[in-house]
Structures are given as structure tokens and as C-alpha cells.
Amino acid sequence: MSERKPIVGGNWKMNLHAADAEALIAGLADAGLPDSVETVVCPAFPYLAAAAKQLEGTGIMLGAQDVYYEANGAFTGEVSCSMLKDIGVQWVLTGHSERRHVIGETDVMVNAKTRAALDAGLSVILCIGEKIEQREANQTDAINAGQLAYGLAGVSAEDLSRVVIAYEPVWAIGTGKTASTEDAEKAHAAIRGVLANLYDQSAADAMRIQYGGSCKPGNAAELFSQPDIDGGLIGGAALKVADFKAIIEAAAGVATA
Known part of the structure; x- marks a missing residue:
């Protein structure tokens, strides 16, 4: 068994409204999630501050779906690292495929955000x-290697301990x-x-490496049993308490096997 602690992240993307977000956080807080797995939830920006208060004392970590690399200034619509830290955010996603391919972020921007965070x-x-x-x-393998080299350029070995890689085909x-x-x-x-x-x-x-391609309760245990897969970055299944809990428990089962 790997000594790496599994990590499961829930990326809510642009989903849910305030009442739904509050209910989901409350459900997760009451779900009795195993502490053998590091759990991170990433609500949309408007709900981060409220989520931070709800998550106090639960052991569940709070993440943001994006961040900007400048500290402050005339960058309309952007959110800085210090703003996120002010409200209790501990993790950020960088380089998500939807940011790269829908929004148009470049490898240079992904690296700048990673280093700033x-x-x-963070x-x-x-x-x-x-x-x-x-x-x-x-x-x-070539695409992954290139994105890794660009994304981690200038990141020290010491800082690498605060990085998780999510492979998302x-x-x-x-x-x-x-x-x-x-x-x-293999990837x-x-x-x-x-x-x-x-x-x-x-x-x-x-290094912990998550799988991020349609991971669900039905396939999580098999994926997480692999020697180089250390958890998952979950999309749709993270919006339902039962599904997200089942995935986290699958990771816990592998960790304690």
C-alpha cells in the first residue's frame, strides 16, 4: 500500500445556487467522512465565504476553482490569492481543462497562477x-509531460509538497x-x-496524482486500487452527498487495505 494519503476533490464548476450549496456543505459536514482521505470541496466563487464558515471544524478543506496571478490592481473580474486566503480558502485549482480549452488559458498563465498560489x-x-x-x-504522454514541465516551471522541490497533480483526460x-x-x-x-x-x-x-475523468461510485474503487492513482478530482458526482461520500469511502478502503 502506498504511504501517500489519498485526496479527493469536488469541483462543483458553475453549478448550484446559494441554498443548494449550503445544503450540500451541510450534508457533507454531517456525513462522517473518513479522515484517512483528504477531502477538498471547490464551490463557485460567490459561495466560498459561506462555505468556509460551514466547514470550520469538519476536517474538510476548501478550494477555489481559479485564481489570478497578480496581487491587486486593474484586473476586472479577477480574484487574487490574498482575497481567497482572507475568506479561508486553502486550495486552488489551476490548469483545469475547461479553463484551458473553453476560456483559453495558456501554459504560461497556468504556471503564473500555480506559482502565485x-x-x-495556498x-x-x-x-x-x-x-x-x-x-x-x-x-x-507527450502532452502530459509538456503541461507538467510548463505548469511546474520555477516551482521548487520544497513547494512541490503543496502540489497535487490531477490527470483529466x-x-x-x-x-x-x-x-x-x-x-x-499507465498515464x-x-x-x-x-x-x-x-x-x-x-x-x-x-506526489499525489488524482484521476479526473468521470470518476463515479461505480468505478472509484477499481481506479483507486492502482499503485499510481491517489484519489480523484470529481465533477458531477461531487454535487450529491451520497455519491461523493461513496467515492471518498472507496479511497479510504484502498488506503486501509
């Missing part, structure tokens, strides 16, 4: 992954498709190999 004392879930045409061209997000367990493990093992080249084997072995 780490410099501010922890980061750095997302990487290939699109369907890249997968069909057998470019999965873009073709599997929200489509109901899932990479086979074998394909997911994760390759990512760990890239980390060993960028840093060293010890740093690579310590």
Missing part, C-alpha cells in the same frame, strides 16, 4: 490532460466515458516518471 501559501491541484485527437495520435470529462483502469494507471505512472525527471525519484514518489 504557492507563493501565497496548496494547488494542477490539472493536466489530453484531448481526444491527441489521444488518438498517441500523444497522451479531456475526452472523458462530463461525457460518461472513462479511461480504462489500465490506461489511467499516471508516466506522469510520475516525468516528475522524477523534473525533480527526483523521492519527490515523484511523494
